[in-house]
Amino acid sequence: MISQLSWKIGGQQGEGVESTDRIFSTALNRLGYYLYGYRHFSSRIKGGHTNNKIRISTKPIRAISDDLDILVAFDQESVDLNAKELRAGGVIVADAKFNPTVPEGVSAQLFAVPITAIAEELGTSLMKNMVASGASWALLGLPMEVFNQAVQEEFGRKGAAVVEKNIEAVKRGGDFVLAQAGGPLEAFKLEEADGKQKLFMIGNEAMGLGSIAAGCRLMSAYPITPASEVMEYLIKKLPKFGGTVIQTEDEIAAVTMAIGANYGGVRTMTASAGPGLSLMMEAIGLSGMTETPLVIIDTQRGGPSTGLPTKQEQSDINALIYGTHGEIPKVVIAPSTIEECFYDMIEAFNIAETYQVPVIVATDLQLSLGKQSCEQLDYDRIAIERGKLVTEELEPREDNKLFPRYAFTEDGISPRVLPGAKHGIHHVTGVEHDQEGRPSESAVNRRKMMDKRLGKLSQLRITDAVKADGPSEPADLLVVSMGSTGGTINEAQARLAQEGIATKHITVRQMHPFPNDLIEPYLQRAKQVVVLENNATGQLANLIKQNVGYHDKIVNLLKYDGTPFLPSEIYNACKELN
Numbered sequence: 001m002i003s004q005l006s007w008k009i010g011g012q013q014g015e016g017v018e019s020t021d022r023i024f025s026t027a028l029n030r031l032g033y034y035l036y037g038y039r040h041f042s043s044r045i046k047g048g049h050t051n052n053k054i055r056i057s058t059k060p061i062r063a064i065s066d067d068l069d070i071l072v073a074f075d076q077e078s079v080d081l082n083a084k085e086l087r088a089g090g091v092i093v094a095d096a097k098f099n100p101t102v103p104e105g106v107s108a109q110l111f112a113v114p115i116t117a118i119a120e121e122l123g124t125s126l127m128k129n130m131v132a133s134g135a136s137w138a139l140l141g142l143p144m145e146v147f148n149q150a151v152q153e154e155f156g157r158k159g160a161a162v163v164e165k166n167i168e169a170v171k172r173g174g175d176f177v178l179a180q181a182g183g184p185l186e187a188f189k190l191e192e193a194d195g196k197q198k199l200f201m202i203g204n205e206a207m208g209l210g211s212i213a214a215g216c217r218l219m220s221a222y223p224i225t226p227a228s229e230v231m232e233y234l235i236k237k238l239p240k241f242g243g244t245v246i247q248t249e250d251e252i253a254a255v256t257m258a259i260g261a262n263y264g265g266v267r268t269m270t271a272s273a274g275p276g277l278s279l280m281m282e283a284i285g286l287s288g289m290t291e292t293p294l295v296i297i298d299t300q301r302g303g304p305s306t307g308l309p310t311k312q313e314q315s316d317i318n319a320l321i322y323g324t325h326g327e328i329p330k331v332v333i334a335p336s337t338i339e340e341c342f343y344d345m346i347e348a349f350n351i352a353e354t355y356q357v358p359v360i361v362a363t364d365l366q367l368s369l370g371k372q373s374c375e376q377l378d379y380d381r382i383a384i385e386r387g388k389l390v391t392e393e394l395e396p397r398e399d400n401k402l403f404p405r406y407a408f409t410e411d412g413i414s415p416r417v418l419p420g421a422k423h424g425i426h427h428v429t430g431v432e433h434d435q436e437g438r439p440s441e442s443a444v445n446r447r448k449m450m451d452k453r454l455g456k457l458s459q460l461r462i463t464d465a466v467k468a469d470g471p472s473e474p475a476d477l478l479v480v481s482m483g484s485t486g487g488t489i490n491e492a493q494a495r496l497a498q499e500g501i502a503t504k505h506i507t508v509r510q511m512h513p514f515p516n517d518l519i520e521p522y523l524q525r526a527k528q529v530v531v532l533e534n535n536a537t538g539q540l541a542n543l544i545k546q547n548v549g550y551h552d553k554i555v556n557l558l559k560y561d562g563t564p565f566l567p568s569e570i571y572n573a574c575k576e577l578n
Helices: 017-030 076-085 115-121 125-140 144-158 160-181 203-213 228-241 251-263 274-290 317-322 338-355 365-369 443-454 483-498 516-525 539-547 567-577
Strands: 004-012 034-040 049-057 068-073 086-095 108-113 199-201 218-221 244-247 268-272 294-300 331-333 358-364 372-374 466-469 477-481 503-508 510-512 528-533 554-558
Touching: 004 017, 004 076, 004 125, 017 034, 017 049, 017 125, 017 144, 017 199, 049 076, 068 076, 068 125, 076 086, 086 115, 086 125, 108 125, 108 160, 115 125, 115 160, 125 144, 125 160, 144 160, 199 203, 203 228, 203 268, 203 294, 203 338, 203 358, 203 365, 218 228, 218 251, 228 244, 251 268, 251 274, 251 294, 268 274, 274 294, 274 317, 274 358, 294 338, 294 365, 317 331, 317 358, 317 510, 317 539, 331 338, 338 358, 338 372, 358 365, 358 483, 365 483, 466 483, 466 516, 477 483, 477 516, 477 539, 477 567, 483 503, 483 528, 483 567, 503 516, 516 539, 528 539, 528 567, 539 554, 554 567
Parallel strands: 004 068, 068 086, 086 108, 218 244, 218 268, 268 294, 294 358, 331 358, 477 503, 477 528, 528 554
Antiparallel strands: 004 049, 034 049, 034 372, 199 372, 331 510, 466 503
16 A cells, blocks of 8 residues: 555646546545645646646645656547656556557556546536546545535535536446456555545645635735735635725736725735736736735746746746835745635734735745645734724814824834824825825935834734744755745655755745844855755745855755756755755
């Protein structure tokens, strides 16, 4: 028996690959397995090769695997493109319709199943995804009733007849391949899972759920890959909590609407990707100047311009930190796990209101769209902090003076009132202003206001601003990362440790203001530092050099071809440096 297995399905986009993966992984989740998924898909609605890869394990995992055990293929292109990942003795389940062949040099067992023909016998070729998934499920020897339950959940809303047809498709696919194989494959029999209930979601869903838990009741946004799922999730969920989602005409409208709603006292957010973020830059400056809370999700993807809208990249860091003209206080947070996507959204809303600043939560495509197992969330950790929001009745001001919305204070944070509060009237403008919000070009006032705003975040440190793992004692080799790459690094670390090579790994979660004091001790103790990131110019490495130093120790490990790092790539790079 084996403790983990890797399964992939490939075909043309719009052919049912996504739904097959969804039902297959849902059934595995019901059994209590840990799952980690990766979607490779084209930037078009229909057509073009797409594949979904799932790693299944009895232990927690946070990375895609180097190799592949089972490939389900709807066409020869899927075989040709993906068979090279198969380990020796791997399995291909392919539609007999296209007379599948195994590429030269690939050692794999081929099962040609009449996937389309069986589906058509049952009434429609659309059910071929159920035939295919039934075949691969049967080879694993897993309980069929669990899979049928997942089919019921997927198609139940369409009626009993549709459910029965799909269950029959699953059965026929399984029966056919078992007749060929002579029964389930012993080499692919998984150890029993722990059976514990786990959440199974993508990062976008976790951030949407975290927003609701944080008290967000309005999202204004414009659809864009890979951020759209945040919007789609909240469209379904927010109305249940008295909230709503508004699809605006563009990203400029989305962010300015969010600023206006936050000014009115409603916790509001928006979500986008690189191109949309570019359009938001002027408005982000408005949030900083008017000291209005604002939360933005940026799901990084391949750029520049339209770039690779459906592929992995971490290249927005410079834009997130330096994109706005002028100088404003701003916070950039980069979660690295599904759990952090949830908890960081709560912290983002609290920081935005406590410090009255824009907060950007930056994920990458793999974290945003890669579906993963997640431990049960601790709702007792949730606390809502609204900072210096004045809720008590205000006293009348002498000589009809306005409320000092931008008053100079020791911590740089001024009292904030909501529109309509009696005796709370004040000016709000994007130009420089005095303590009551009136436009001011006074040189003395300008300097004091700039110092007030920019000084607010000097001591800010988010929860686990720099997260460390590896041996407790210092190691000669330090690996530094951000975003979704952490789990992949951990796997490479484990392989290196087996060979006696100790490494330390830190994940930078607070990108701005940069936590120099927390990072410097790790760099000081290491002999060599590998900074790993999905971009071409080493943006995280440059941040470290700019803020902390140690230029002579830093080595870049960059990948910018649109695909995530594999454990073997990190293992090989670190071993060469040792």
